[in-house]
Amino acid sequence: MAGKEVAVLWLLAVLGSVSGGKVLVWPVDNSHWLNMEYVLKELVARGHEVTVLLPSCFLILNATDHSPFRFEVVEVPISKKEMAATLDESFYFWFYEERELPLWKRIYRVIQLLSKLEAVTKTICDGVLRDKMLMERLKASAFDVLVADPLVPSGELFAEMLGIPFVYTIRFSLGNTVERLCGGLPAPPSYVPAILSRLTDKMSFTERLYNIISYFLQDLTYHHLFWRNWDQYYSEVLGRPTTLCETMGKAEIWLIRTYWDFEFPRPFLPNFEFVGGLHCQPAKPLPKEMEEFVQSSGEHGVVVFSLGSMVYNLTDEKSNVIARALSQLPQKVLWRYKGKKPEALGSNTRTYDWIPQNDLLGHPLTKAFITHGGTNGIYEAIYHGIPLVGIPMFADQHDNIAHMRAKGAAVELDFGTLKTEDLVDAVNTVINNSSYKENALRLSKIHHDQPITPLDRAVFWIEFVMRHKGAKHLRPAAHHLTWYQYHCLDVLAFLFTCAAIAVFILVKCCLFCCRKRGRIAKRKKE
Template sequence: MLSAYLSLSLLTLMCQLAVSLGGKVLVFPQDGSHWVNMKVLIEELHTRGHSVTVVRPVDSWYIQEVSPYYTSITIDVAAGSDEGFFRSFVSRQLQIQRHGSSFWTRLALDMEIMEKFSQVHYKTCEMVAHMLEDAGLMLALQDAGYDLLLTDPASGGGVILAHRLKLPLVFNVRWTVHGEGHFAIAPSPLSYVPVPIAKFTDRMTYAQRIRNFLMYGFRMFLYRRTVGPSYSALVTRYFGPEVDYFQLFQAADIWLMRVDFVFEFPRPTMPNVVYMGGFQCKPAKPLPQDLEDFVQSSGEHGVIIMSLGTLVGQLPSDIADEIAAVFAELPQRVIWRYTGDRPSTLGNNTLLVKWLPQNDLLGHPNVKVFVSHGGTNGIMEAIYHGVPMVGIPLVFDQADNLSRMKAKGAATVVDIGSLDRDLFLQALQAVLHEPSYRENMQKLSRLHRDQPIKPLERALFWIEFVMRHRGAAHLRTESYKMPWYSYHSLDVMMFLLAVITTFVTVFVLGVMFICTRICCKHKSKQD
């Protein structure tokens, strides 16, 4: 009896100790598909005994107000980026892409994306301003004693909130309000670091390097003109003109990067960039019985799965009919996540579903090909399970993501603007019957899995590291505080050039003076 009492007392003490050692994390997430991977971190933080609070707008699309993993703070301001907004935006992007693939089409896409982004970020700033004006809320957040703020810098609100609350800042990042994350913090030589929209590799020709340079300049100009003003105005309003938003953003303690160098091309990085690519991937669980029966009925031919992500559940009817007709010709079984009207050419071998367990299907040995839009989450899951891809990029970073997989020999890519029955069939047949695609993807899978620590564990270690040490300033460079001309040593080069020029000028003038004196003396002697 005494032994049982002591055991119970010890267990209670351990539980109390675990709770007391748990940290308090404030999360300012990005809605939509970005929430899917942020939720993975939140659930793991909860499992480890940390208390998590999530800030969400009143019209949040993905982020639930009630959850067993976190407490939510709902801000009574609409973010303007709900499901309807994104679906209409993606639909418009598809219309533009189908109009053609010229330079002007690309420019129209860029301008429309920037305009929509500008609207979303303006709404985010309204939400943050509402929070900063609410004295009661800010006092409650300060009194809560948070250890850090975790945010996705695709939205800039978390950066401003962290500065106001004087909290260490951790990013769950690939994209920021200024573009791809590396370009904001790490040296990025444009001679071999491709700008994402360019779809180049790290081995560029001279002509490609020119295009890469011009695209970088054009993109930075657009970001600074369309996104920057909203955040700069907000920072100036609440912190004064001497505070620069871009410097607040670059001062984040840890950047948890959602890629790794199996996916990314080799490039310079920084000590506070932690790579956690594939952190959301996990071994496949058994399929629901109906799906398992359908997969097993494929026999030796196997299964193709198709999903174009959360934003695109349906396609224009003519494209859907073309895709369905190609599937109907194949001996494979097909599982297609599709929420639109049933395509008229759909074959008996194709199962339409409104939702599918993507990770579990990709881990099934019968799955031969993954037809995907090229979202980062789906690509990392395909790498993890070693399933080759047929890519149909739609918007945002998807074309660049798939171009990387194509460069590594693990995917073919079909342009949605020119997709027809023949092109789609050729792409599928190539991946199904050319062994190199599967071999290359399985090689990537082996490289990705061969790590001393799992990506999720690495990410959680560094979050807890920041909690323990109240930041990671020793890993953060202060170079972001330097003017651009000092960062690139232009002022040093100009000084050295001036010194050399002065020295050469003095030397030349001295030689000329000596020569003149000698000539004068020689002439006077002759006279």
């Protein structure tokens, strides 16, 4: 039948010349890597060779021995200890200082931290560029595509130097500035909330005012203040006048790590693919001891609790507030917590250094998830249809919980002012008020009901770029325009001038006629 033939043709077209490609990767440290790793593993599974450029100071990439990837270690004059100290400093700021310091000190600290991060990035970038042997080797390898995280610059520069197309995988940049100003992504501030604004897509007048100011300030900080001196760096390296933003704007495909189950509907471009939740999987069986503990919960079920991989210690006071709350729940609680065991820990609560979070969230007895609101964890909850109690701490976590609250699948608590009864009430609410579970299940259904899985889509577009040496047919012509041309300000100015001249001439003519009449009338009187 014709339909089947078409399907076969399509399959052949899609499968043709996709295996055996060469992928170069420019990763980012920490949780960003987790998400990218899934895509890379799938690429390996499909027969591609994946080479990861690995700065010697990166923390996450310790286990290079049993990895399915090739690693090109780049020696940089930064030790892992120094790298850890820089990240810890940032973390300490967001976790503690940001709440306590006065505004001016906070701004000063943000600028200081960003400058440090920039210096580290430049050192790493220099490390790659100065290693002539490495660059020669990379050139000789003739990679088909580079996959990068644009959280920090560099990836796009290497791609340009190697003359290969590149694909971004990104959750967001500050103010979505990179996506908007470099990638051309439209974001009407009337219903697309700025990153870190904690707003939803339904805003009052004051919220829209706040949103516009948020966009403006984030653009100013990110684009004009910090990355401006990258323009000169990029121009020098590439030997032609260019900017960081122009180079970033050459990304063939932007793989965004969210989807419409979590994201508010917003305008986007054909070279943006929303592949949120690509790391989610059906639950695997739990370790025996854990399964027994979970089963012992009976009809009440269990609550899973994790504040993420970066929170490994709490003050005694805070950990006891939490432990006391958990002890009052009828459910059994599995708490991922590495710190000192709180005294108030109830018999229904067990702490673990690490938990198989996805498998636990997919367990039929799991009733709720208490989370800091990291995107990966939220997506696991969406995947398995589990309602949330969000205790956001920093970065995008407040935004993430705001999204889930707006979709009716989460209750939010403030970490700073957290009281025992707040946590008890919140967990009871999301478990006993059925609307939370219903909404979580609705999001889960939306997530599962896509034409193809997010992971397949992500891999498809990377392979598309490999097959076609880019995806230029998806690149909007907006990239050729200046900002005032983009907004048609020149045309509007012209139209306004024409209108003004027309009005001016009209008024002059009227005045002239009036005067003439006046004179004639005067003469007649005389």
